[in-house]
Amino acid sequence: MRERTLFLSAIVGIVLVGAGFAVASQVNVMPPEASTRAVAVDQLFRILLGVSTVIFLLVEGALVFAVIRFRRRAGDDRPGPALHGNTSLEILWTLIPAAIVVVIGVYSFQVLAAIESPGQGPRVVEVVGRQFSWQFRYPEVDLATTELHLPVGQPVVFQISSEDVIHSFWVPAFRAKRDATPGQISELAMTPIEIGTFPIRCAELCGAGHAIMTSEVVVESPEDFTAWLAQQQAMANDPAQIFLTMGCGACHTLTAAGTTGTIGPVLDDLPKVAGTREPGVAAADYVEQSLVHPDDFIVPGFPPGLMPKNFSQRLTPDQIQRLVAFLLGPS
Ligand code: CUA
Numbered sequence: 001m002r003e004r005t006l007f008l009s010a011i012v013g014i015v016l017v018g019a020g021f022a023v024a025s026q027v028n029v030m031p032p033e034a035s036t037r038a039v040a041v042d043q044l045f046r047i048l049l050g051v052s053t054v055i056f057l058l059v060e061g062a063l064v065f066a067v068i069r070f071r072r073r074a075g076d077d078r079p080g081p082a083l084h085g086n087t088s089l090e091i092l093w094t095l096i097p098a099a100i101v102v103v104i105g106v107y108s109f110q111v112l113a114a115i116e117s118p119g120q121g122p123r124v125v126e127v128v129g130r131q132f133s134w135q136f137r138y139p140e141v142d143l144a145t146t147e148l149h150l151p152v153g154q155p156v157v158f159q160i161s162s163e164d165v166i167h168s169f170w171v172p173a174f175r176a177k178r179d180a181t182p183g184q185i186s187e188l189a190m191t192p193i194e195i196g197t198f199p200i201r202c203a204e205l206c207g208a209g210h211a212i213m214t215s216e217v218v219v220e221s222p223e224d225f226t227a228w229l230a231q232q233q234a235m236a237n238d239p240a241q242i243f244l245t246m247g248c249g250a251c252h253t254l255t256a257a258g259t260t261g262t263i264g265p266v267l268d269d270l271p272k273v274a275g276t277r278e279p280g281v282a283a284a285d286y287v288e289q290s291l292v293h294p295d296d297f298i299v300p301g302f303p304p305g306l307m308p309k310n311f312s313q314r315l316t317p318d319q320i321q322r323l324v325a326f327l328l329g330p331s
Helices: 002-026 036-069 087-116 222-235 239-245 283-292 317-327
Strands: 123-130 133-138 143-145 148-151 156-162 167-171 176-180 186-190 196-202 215-220
Touching (some): 002 036, 087 186, 143 222, 215 222
Antiparallel strands (some): 133 143, 167 196
């Protein structure tokens, strides 16, 4: 009778677990598989999950069975049987896991080698992290942008670095994540395989604006990509474009550039207040100095040290003058 109850419970358990997996397999919790990396990584993940599930059920099933079947009965105070080792059993349960680990290890290594290989004639895109925005540079056309565009089906190698602290370039839909480390270039290769717009995140706590350090990657047809590249080049010298490309909008609200950042002071009233902030400093000088040496003049309510101090290296003097004139509005 007791054996039958146990047998029935085991059957019910197996059916429930099976049904659970059937339901779970219909719910997709993963982002889209938008790159060659994603396909290989997801397949590896599913196989590991499957193997682990089988082992978990076997081990826990044996444990639960032993706990119930061999428990101490009421009134039975005899000592348990004295057991010694079973050599064949021990060899068996050492060899089987060892074989599983070796197979998983070889397969994982193959997947790693495959996803890290850059493909045929990859396009280089430089990814630069800084507090608190991403910049993307296309060295083939000498262009820098804040939004990443890629042509579908063409291999790309990201050369990832940082201008200040450690960030982490992360595109969940590509299953691609790599640290952006100051003074070091890390490469990440893949081929986008799905047209669409996918989020880019920073995956390393990098300061007060970490959560807003986001962007998007637009994967489009090669024709659309070429058209976008040409349009970006045409805008490269537009001061509003400089403002956006340098990531100023992540921290500053400026209606003329359509940005709404709140880490730094609002810049909309700059034409009115720039000349009154520091006694004896003209408006244009005040703005230029604030751009090049941000800690010289601190707007009350904002801590010093927030704004990057390297705009004089990243912008040409001509671009700085254009940006100052733009911030002071049409005069
Ligand atoms: Cu950059 Cu977090």
